Amino acid sequence: MQTFFNVARTELRLIFQSRAQLVNMFVISPILALVVGLGTGAITGGFSETPRLRVDWIDRDQSDLSTAFAAQLRTANSNLVLCPIDNDEDDVCRLDNRDTLDEDLARERLIDGDSLALIIVPDGFESDLLDGRSVSVTYRSNADLTASDHILETVQAVTQQISGSFVAVAVAPDAVESAEGFEFPDNASRQRYQENVYDVATELWAQDLVQVSFEQTIDVGDEDSQVSTAQIGFGQSIPGMSTMYVMFSIFPAMTALILERENWTLQRLVMTPAPRWHLVGGKIAARFVTGMIQYGILFGVAALLGISFGGDVLALVLVMMGFVFAICGLTLALATLVRSEGQANGISLLLTLTLAPLGGAWWPLDITPQFMQVIGRISPVAWAMDAFQALIFEQGGLLTVLPSVLILTAIGLVFTIIGASRFSYE
Template structure:
């Protein structure tokens, strides 16, 4: 069959030089590692504490200070650390200046009694008000201080009620009532009546994976991006074939146009499919990505992805008249599809309008399919929308390629 001979000829031309390996294997692996570690590596973006480091210097140890420090330790903005007993205020001030800490929180001696006597909460902190971190911490301190003031008001009312009802006033007991009421009021902020609940629903018939491996985002993205980038060399073969007159000679040998197209398409498909095999194997062995948990699903999605890329490459080879144009025609869709399709960053962190536009790019469906397989253990029934979408893009690029080639 002559289309197989044409495909083998293209394969030889593609791989007789080592340079295609840069776009097909080396670059995807390097960019996968780079983007993967940027977003958290093996443990995902939620594995490290991203809160701002604040060190607390407490010069007394009372129930009130314990309650206050506990409130700061629950903050979503501040990561609280306690200063040692030998720490001086000057050394902590230098630590903020050296950016070892974003701020110092100071609870001086007599702080608890001052709150009980005055009923007002005044917090002291050392921070850089002109820095982003300093502004964020200042806002968080104000928020927590307002909650503490509400708790102090409630504790003051409770102490006043005790004074009215008690026959004799016991200062120690009144302080204990104040501290207990303050603690109860602060605990109420930890479970407010209205809360925000975030859930992630896995497709029906699939299992939610607890392993937020960041490479589940970066590897499929780089597979898709560099599959398109690798079309530059493959499309150039078609251009050189026309320029050298090889196409006319094949037509003179009664080789059908359909066989020529099929041969070039098969060569591109095979090239990208080999790339997918290498990168999937790399992810399985070295990046803890369980592609083989659903081998048939991974295979079906890979075939649909390679079919789309091969069809795009065929169209590029027919549209381009010069070798330089093949690079332009390959890089433009690569950047557009990859950027909008979520190959570089998760679409969840982008705007809603971008997420809607992304659905009209083939890379979005490649990313969605592979992420569902790797993170949610999706089966074939869950992946079929991605496969159908990619087959639709295959037809979208293949049909014009056939029509344009037959007109030449």
């Protein structure tokens, strides 16, 4: 095996002597992955700030209950900014230093798009509710009636809570008095009881006794929006770009083999007392190591940025090895077909720039039409990207990615056998 390792080591030396190779591996590929990651993150909500939903708020009642209503709206949807009461130093409400808002200006702001909705709390809001009379809160919006309106849904949810609380206030005393042997001694006691019922009801509403567990397809995290959005972008770009650059690192082996044949170094090696498989095997092994180094560089950079690639490192490495093996096999098989340096260079570039987008290295395959997702499966890149995404976004493990790893290994084996049986040393 000494000759095998001698060939592999020298091939690595030759590969890393090339400045272009070093720049591609250590500089261009990380830069490209970072740029694409930032872009992908921004498209999917990435590094943009948490959306702020400006809603104009005109409180004509100025009561405790109307203030509580505003607070409940904020609790129900933390993205809501009630203008002008929630305005800040950065003038998030776009009020140009105005402290108050009248209905005409609010309508104008709606039309201009400075706000998304207008809520008007009428005068007598609190007293009417306490007296058991219905009140009407005005809600104006330019939203598409056929589409879901998150702000309206928030307002409706909060008004339901308030209505529910007051229903409880209205029915609770009667329910208590209907019980045998109990009667409020006076109206004050009855009113205090009603107030307690209201407080308890409101508190229970706020606790959301029945909750819907809402899960986004992509885990955006909840502690640091910057990290979580980076996770989205780099979770796609790091595996994608590194997979593409792995191909850029391995396919040139075709050119190298042709040049060795032209320069007669390959023939000279055949005339040494080394088994033939040591020669091409050593050269392909060097490309395998190069591919793994390429993966290591980009995933290492991402790890430094705090990007998580799931908890199963072994599965991650196996996916990388499977893909690199598949591309090494494909390279060996293609090396038996190409006849010139020009052909080899052309095929390397064409294959890389076809297999990468086809297999989802540039963008997630999920966003492509169904037929493209089917066609994409002819690319080993698709199997690798499926596995990477399962590990990164779905917290998958070894068992999840095993089918992809096996398919990649099978692709590599088939092409290696074809290549080894057809390879000509002359």
